[in-house]
Amino acid sequence: MTGRSDTLPWEVEAVAGAASRARARYAKPVVVPDGLELLAGPTSGVVALPRHLKWSGSAGYDLDEPGRIMDLYRTVINEAATPDDLHRYLNEAALKSLWETIWLPAPVRTAWEHRFPELATARTSTEPA
Structure with a gap:
């Protein structure tokens, strides 16, 4: 046989497992x-993010x-290097009101x-049944 069709299932699983481990290692x-109150x-005006948070555009x-x-x-939550980045650029009340509509990668939202838990509760209470 030639091409990909001769790949055995265990080979596919081995490659997928290695790729998954590599992503986790370099994630x-x-x-x-520590607290939303921080x-x-x-919540208004013009904010300029430093390069370590917004490195292009x-x-x-x-x-x-x-x-x-x-x-x-979305940018600050995804790119924050320290809690201070979050404290400086996010606001508790604004975050709570925006939480359900901000697109975030699943691992970030889960963390x-x-x-x-109040963020998850607020989000699930507004989802349709």
Whole structure:
């Protein structure tokens, strides 16, 4: 046989397992604050993120424009290197009101909702039955 059709199932599983282990080994850690009350960032005005948070494109976010605060929150949550990044740029009340609509990778959302069950509760209480 030629091509991929001669690959045995155990070979596929071995390759998939190795790829999964490699992703886990090099995965960026998820940073979560110690408490939501520590999130004291702005909710209006223009915010310029440092390069370690927004490394390409415009680093400025006008939080008074619809949608930009959500873009900022998604970027900061995904790229934070320390809890201080979260404390400086996120706001507790704004995060709670935006949580259910912010697109986040599953491992990130899971880490936050595990630490703060009230975020998961708020999200599931608004989902249709």
